[in-house]
Amino acid sequence: MAFRRSPDAEEINLIPLMNLFVTMIPLLLMSAAFYHLGMVSTSVPTVSEGESDAPTGKTSVSANVRITLKGYNLTTSSATLTPEELKAFDAFIPKKDGKYDHAALTGALERIKRKYEQSDTMMLIPEKGIKYKEMILAMDAARKMVLSSGAQTRKVNLFPVVVITTLVQ
Amino acid sequence: MFDQSMGRRSRQANKVPQLNLNSMMDMLSIILVFLLANISADEKDFVLAADLTLPLSTSKLGFIKAVQVKLTTKELMVEDQFVAKVSGDKIVGTRIEGKKIVQLYNMLQRYRSFSKEAAKDIVILQADREFPFELLDKVLRTAAMAGYPNFRLAIQKE
Numbered sequence: 583m584a585f586r587r588s589p590d591a592e593e594i595n596l597i598p599l600m601n602l603f604v605t606m607i608p609l610l611l612m613s614a615a616f617y618h619l620g621m622v623s624t625s626v627p628t629v630s631e632g633e634s635d636a637p638t639g640k641t642s643v644s645a646n647v648r649i650t651l652k653g654y655n656l657t658t659s660s661a662t663l664t665p666e667e668l669k670a671f672d673a674f675i676p677k678k679d680g681k682y683d684h685a686a687l688t689g690a691l692e693r694i695k696r697k698y699e700q701s702d703t704m705m706l707i708p709e710k711g712i713k714y715k716e717m718i719l720a721m722d723a724a725r726k727m728v729l730s731s732g733a734q735t736r737k738v739n740l741f742p743v744v745v746i747t748t749l750v751q
Numbered sequence: 752m753f754d755q756s757m758g759r760r761s762r763q764a765n766k767v768p769q770l771n772l773n774s775m776m777d778m779l780s781i782i783l784v785f786l787l788a789n790i791s792a793d794e795k796d797f798v799l800a801a802d803l804t805l806p807l808s809t810s811k812l813g814f815i816k817a818v819q820v821k822l823t824t825k826e827l828m829v830e831d832q833f834v835a836k837v838s839g840d841k842i843v844g845t846r847i848e849g850k851k852i853v854q855l856y857n858m859l860q861r862y863r864s865f866s867k868e869a870a871k872d873i874v875i876l877q878a879d880r881e882f883p884f885e886l887l888d889k890v891l892r893t894a895a896m897a898g899y900p901n902f903r904l905a906i907q908k909e
Contacts, residue, residue, distance in 0.1 A: 596772045596776055599776065600775065600776065603776075603780070603783060606783060607779065607782055607783065610783070610786035610787065614789040618908040619797060619799065619805065619906070619908065620808065620810050620812055620905075620906050621815070621905060622808055622903070622904040623812055623901075623902070624901075626895045626902075627900075708884040709884070711885075712883065713880065713881055713883060714806055714878055714880050714887055715807070715881070718806040718807075718808050718904065718906060719806075722809045722810065725809070746891060748888060
């Protein structure tokens with residue numbers, strides 16, 4: 583008598599796979615990051631021997647952003663430009679509704695960058711009482727700008743090199 | 752007729768109900784993919800100090816290996832070694848000469864002489880986002896005096 587297979591389809595045994603998943607999930611839960619951490623690069627001024635590493639050839643401008651309790655105070659400095667030429671970029675950006683106007687700071691820095699594209703250094707000068715989180719937000723505002731050509735937009739570096747310093751009083 | 756119907760019911764009642772594992776497998780697969788996507792190898796080595804809230808930032812800069820200075824609402828530490836207490840917005844219990852926190856300076860100099868890290872002149876700073884600049888400034892200046900003028904400020908990505 584011939585053996586006849588049951589017409590029912592054979593079910594795959596999912597139990598071992600389930601066991602594997604159930605073991606992996608607690609393991610992954612322990613090492614999963616539910617909020618992501620990152621870094622912001624900065625430095626403080628130091629005395630160094632040798633020549634300056636400032637770019638030579640094309641004119642570059644350093645942006646000096648002073649964070650005051652009333653807003654941002656932007657001035658510029660350059661080894662090659664005259665004080666009159668630099669004065670055109672000076673700006674005071676007051677707080678809006680009690681908050682720093684980051685978009686206006688980005689706009690003011692963009693104007694410098696568009697004219698002197700070699701510029702990449704921002705001196706950040708926080709006043710007494712300025713909170714750390716405000717310093718970080720100012721650095722964020724100075725990091726990138728959006729360039730749009732037609733329908734395409736891309737982000738380019740604005741003033742990514744940040745030096746934190748203080749005013750000598 | 753009556754007997755046949757009773758027999759069928761009785762067989763159905765005796766049948767062990769089978770769990771449908773397909774939907775359970777779907778759920779587990781989704782959880783697994785979500786967890787795998789959230790794992791970051793870089794962040795595994797980074798131990799966030801307790802008693803601090805990092806500032807939010809849009810920075811995309813990744814981690815590097817470097818000596819870590821932690822300025823929490825309770826204490827100042829280098830890696831996990833206690834340096835000084837923090838009370839409010841002030842560092843207490845250690846000598847401060849101008850902007851130089853002497854104990855921090857000594858400890859960083861010791862680290863610098865032993866360190867084999869590639870980024871020898873970089874300090875990773877973890878600090879609470881509510882701290883005023885004056886407090887941070889002392890830590891930054893002291894690190895610079897000890898031979899670490901470059902910093903990576905730890906942030907929480909937005």
